[in-house]
Amino acid sequence: xxxxxxxxxxxxxxxxxxxxxxxxxxTRAYRMAAETLREIEEPIDVLVKxxxxxxxxxxxxxxxxxxxxxxxxxSLPYYEELKKxxxxxxxxLLDIQGLGPKxxxxxxxxxxxxxxxxxxxxxxQHKLQDLDGFGVTTENNILRGIAxxxxxxxxxxxxxxxQQGNQYVxxxxxxxxxxxxxxxxxxxxxxxxxxxIDILVSSSDPDRIMDAFSEYHLVDEVMLKGKTKTxxxxxxxxxxxxxxxxxxxxGSALQYFTxxxxxxxxxxxxxxxxxxxxxxxGVFSKGTDEYLAGKTEQEVYETIGLPFIPPELRENRGxxxxxxxxxxxxxxxxxxxxxxxxVHSTYSDGINSIEEIVKACEKINYEYIGIxxxxxxxxxxxxxxxxxxxxxxxxxxxxxxxxxxxxxxGTECDILxxxxxxxxxxxxKKFDYVGIGIHSxxxxxxxxxxxxIITALDNPFVTFLAHPTCRMIGHxxxxxxxxxxxxxxxxxxxxxxxxxxxxxxLDLNDINVKxxxxxxxHFIIGSDSHSIQHLPNMQYGVATxxxxxxxxxxxxxTTSVSKLKQILxx
Numbered sequence: 342x343x344x345x346x347x348x349x350x351x352x353x354x355x356x357x358x359x360x361x362x363x364x365x366x367x368t369r370a371y372r373m374a375a376e377t378l379r380e381i382e383e384p385i386d387v388l389v390k391x392x393x394x395x396x397x398x399x400x401x402x403x404x405x406x407x408x409x410x411x412x413x414x415x416s417l418p419y420y421e422e423l424k425k426x427x428x429x430x431x432x433x434l435l436d437i438q439g440l441g442p443k444x445x446x447x448x449x450x451x452x453x454x455x456x457x458x459x460x461x462x463x464x465x466q467h468k469l470q471d472l473d474g475f476g477v478t479t480e481n482n483i484l485r486g487i488a489x490x491x492x493x494x495x496x497x498x499x500x501x502x503x504q505q506g507n508q509y510v511x512x513x514x515x516x517x518x519x520x521x522x523x524x525x526x527x528x529x530x531x532x533x534x535x536x537x538i539d540i541l542v543s544s545s546d547p548d549r550i551m552d553a554f555s556e557y558h559l560v561d562e563v564m565l566k567g568k569t570k571t572x573x574x575x576x577x578x579x580x581x582x583x584x585x586x587x588x589x590x591x592g593s594a595l596q597y598f599t600x601x602x603x604x605x606x607x608x609x610x611x612x613x614x615x616x617x618x619x620x621x622x623g624v625f626s627k628g629t630d631e632y633l634a635g636k637t638e639q640e641v642y643e644t645i646g647l648p649f650i651p652p653e654l655r656e657n658r659g660x661x662x663x664x665x666x667x668x669x670x671x672x673x674x675x676x677x678x679x680x681x682x683x684v685h686s687t688y689s690d691g692i693n694s695i696e697e698i699v700k701a702c703e704k705i706n707y708e709y710i711g712i713x714x715x716x717x718x719x720x721x722x723x724x725x726x727x728x729x730x731x732x733x734x735x736x737x738x739x740x741x742x743x744x745x746x747x748x749x750x751g752t753e754c755d756i757l758x759x760x761x762x763x764x765x766x767x768x769x770k771k772f773d774y775v776g777i778g779i780h781s782x783x784x785x786x787x788x789x790x791x792x793x794i795i796t797a798l799d800n801p802f803v804t805f806l807a808h809p810t811c812r813m814i815g816h817x818x819x820x821x822x823x824x825x826x827x828x829x830x831x832x833x834x835x836x837x838x839x840x841x842x843x844x845x846x847l848d849l850n851d852i853n854v855k856x857x858x859x860x861x862x863h864f865i866i867g868s869d870s871h872s873i874q875h876l877p878n879m880q881y882g883v884a885t886x887x888x889x890x891x892x893x894x895x896x897x898x899t900t901s902v903s904k905l906k907q908i909l910x911x
Contacts, residue, residue, distance in 0.1 A: 342412050343559075344378055344385040345577060350411055350420060351375035351404070356432050357423045359442030360449075373399035373692050373872075374408075380874025385412055398872060399692040428455045436816060437486040444479075447472055461487050478784060489818055497579050498814060500844035500881055502528050502535035505579060509540060509557060516553050518546040521591045525584075525598040529652045531884035533814060533847045537580035539598055543591040554583045590622045593635035596642075597621035603657035604650075611661065612645045619645060653887040658855070672887045675880055677899040680709035682751065683776060683807065683839065683867025684876070688733050689714035690722040691871045695737065699744055701873035708902045709747040712737065713776050713807075713867075716754040716763035722780070725752070727768050734771055747902045749773040749909075753807055758782055760796025762803075769802040774909045776839070776867075778807035783817065790820040794827060798834045804909065805837035805865050805897075808848040816845070824853060828860040837897050838862055840889075842882025843869040854889025865897045 355371035377399045378385065388394050389412045394405035411417040427449065434445045434457065448454040451472055452463055460483065463469055469480045497505075506524045513522055519542050523529070526539030544550050551571045555563045564580070565572040572582045586594045597605060597620065612619040616627045623635025624644045634644040642649050647664045651672055654660040663669045684698055685691035693701075695712055702710045714733070715722040725733060734750040741748050753776045755763035762769065762777060769775050777797050785793065798806065809827065810819025831838055838857055841848045846869065849857065854864070866882035868875055886896065893899045900908065 342385055342415075343576065344381065347385055347408055347411060348375045348379050350417065351378070351408075353429075353432055354420055354423060356435055356442070357427060357429075359435075360427055360431055360446050361423075362442075362446065370399070370401065370404060374404045376872055377692065377874060378408075380872065380877075389413065398697070430455045433457055434460060437483060440483065440486065444474060447474060457487060482784065485818070486816075489815070496534040496536055496815075498844045499528075499531060499533050499535060499847070499884070500878070501577075502538055502579065503531075505559075505575065505577070506538045506540065506581075509538070509559075509581060512557055513540070513542065513550070513554065516550060518544045518549050520544055520588050523595055525595055526582075526600065529599045530601065530655060531653050531881075531888060533850065533885070535579075537582060540581065540583045541591070541595050541598055542583065542585050543588040544585055545587075547585040550585050551583070586621070588636065589632070590635050592637035592639070592641050593619070593623045594621045596638045599652050599655065601656050604655040604660070607657060607661045608645065611647070615645055617645060651887065653884065654890065656888070670890045670892050673883055673891050673893050673896055673899070675883045677893045677896070678707075678866065678879055678883065679901060680707045680711065680746075680898050680905070681868050681870070681876065681879060682711035682749070682774070682805070682865050682898050683713050683753065683841070684710060684870045685714055685753075686712050688712070688725050688729065689719075693873050695740060695748065698870075698873055699740060699746060699748060701876055703745050705876060707746055709749060709905065711749040711751040711774065713751040713753040715780075716752055718755050718757070718763045719780055724755070724763075727764065730764070730768055730771055751776060751804075753778055755780055756793060756797045758793065760793045762797060762800055766800070766802060769800070772802075774804040775800075775802045776805050776807045777803050779811050779820075783811060783820070785820065787821040787823060791823040791826055794822065795830050798830050798836050803834070803836055805839050805867075806831070807839045807867065808841040808843075808846050808869070809838055810848050810850075810853075812846065812848050812850075814845045814847065819848065824856060825860075828857045828862050831857070831862045832860060837865045840864055840866045840882045840885050841869050842866055842878045842880075842885070843875070844878060844881055847881060847885050849885075849889075851885050851888035854886060854891060858889060858891060858895060863895050863897060864891065867898075 351371045352375045355368040358368045377397050389409045394400050394408055395402060407417055407419060431445055431449055434440055454460050454463055464480050464484050469475045470477050506528055510522055510524060513519060521543040523541050525541045528535050528538055542550055547568045551566055554571055555566060555573060559575045560573045561576040562574040564574055570584050572580060574580050609619045618625045618627050624633045624641055625631060626633060634640040639649050650660050650664050686695045686698060698710060715724040717724045717726050737748045737750045750772050751774045752772050756777050756779045757763060810822060812819030838849060840854060866886060868878045870876050
């Protein structure tokens with residue numbers, strides 16, 4: 342069985358329990374189990390067969406039994422009973438910004454609303470305003486949330502598309518007739534959401550390649566099959582397109598199909614100015630059609646007079662001019678990251694102990710790890726009380742005596758409504774460093790939200806601002822902030838801005854990263870891990886940083902542990 346099906350089952354159970362008003366700790370258990378399974382690489386069938394589900398963090402006996410039943414029988418009576426209590430279509434409403442389980446329950450019980458279309462119609466007719474807990478603002482937010490969901494509908498988050506694309510490529514690599522293979526399109530450029538997956542292959546036996554491509558075990562439908570292009574739809578709904586070209590055209594085709602369209606238009610214009618033609622088949626002399634280059638991307642760019650431009654930069658944001666002037670940035674690499682400064686442990690809402698986190702980070706070869714549990718007011722995330730702050734810091738000091746990496750005691754301290762922080766300065770100074778972030782009251786206007794953050798940045802103990810706009814891709818729009826004022830304040834107070842690497846955040850986004858960089862802002866990249874399975878999310882933060890033109894020296898957690906301590910103590 343596909344693990345994703347089990348993950349969806351567990352999340353659906355949690356959602357239905359939420360709507361029914363179950364206690365938070367019960368629903369949280371299912372969500373934590375889903376998060377654990379989302380990140381495992383071992384087949385779920387093997388874990389069930391060998392009865393090793395309970396060895397995984399966050400999966401207890403009761404949930405393990407339900408998972409086993411579902412995997413072995415294909416159904417789960419407990420889930421079927423839950424679905425009888427409320428229409429399953431109510432789960433779709435939870436994807437709308439501004440709607441939680443309590444509000445969905447009110448909509449269903451008071452107005453009989455069960456679908457997004459019914460919700461949109463009721464909101465447009467102003468039928469929501471008089472419901473308990475709603476009002477005009479909530480009604481308007483719901484309409485905006487529906488529009489936001491429609492905007493991102495049919496697109497996959499980067500991490501999901503990349504996982505699917507890489508698995509498909511590994512499957513195809515086993516075919517000896519393939520000479521070259523690469524992911525292309527927006528996925529290769531590492532955009533935050535992906536419409537479909539593009540794979541490019543060079544081979545002299547396209548029929549064999551297309552047959553194997555169509556027989557991949559996750560293919561649900563073959564939409565188009567030809568000698569040069571085949572399109573399939575996977576069982577999760579994502580479309581994958583495969584193109585087969587000659588070996589001599591692979592580099593040119595890879596450049597062409599990677600895009601972006603705007604980048605390619607400028608590149609073709611430059612080729613024409615140099616009396617050449619550029620297309621997916623190669624670079625040719627404009628006058629004689631003589632083939633000049635095309636085997637590799639490197640030679641394609643060099644032939645038309647440019648150094649190689651990394652895929653992440655190909656968005657028509659000045660990269661052509663920078664390449665022409667030899668001023669392209671030396672982009673950050675994943676290997677440059679020396680540690681992770683945004684990780685949660687069991688002291689708040691993480692599912693792994695600090696000891697478990699340390700062992701996992703040793704395997705990644707990190708020099709250091711920062712434990713940033715939530716602060717006291719965030720009850721929903723089991724925020725750390727003032728009394729437990731010292732306990733946690735003492736615990737970390739004890740671990741450091743026998744650890745191969747340095748463990749730093751940090752916090753993700755809540756920014757309160759007026760811009761003050763959730764801990765007093767007396768408590769904040771106990772930490773090695775302080776991250777701050779907003780986790781409530783997301784409906785402030787631009788002026789209010791900006792003032793809230795700017796005020797918080799004035800606190801002398803603050804090291805970095807976590808997920809600055811608080812967006813959740815496809816679910817919650819970020820704060821509308823005065824970004825220029827925020828960037829200026831970050832520079833003034835020497836505060837780092839985070840690129841949050843969690844796949845549905847990627848906040849700051851690439852555009853704001855470049856704007857901030859140009860203002861002189863420096864950054865950290867944090868995985869926001871709540872499980873050791875989330876630690877690899879760092880790669881998505883690095884991808885966003887690269888799309889924002891960042892170099893190694895502009896990211897705090899590329900420094901050695903000794904330099905890091907100097908900066909934090911400075």
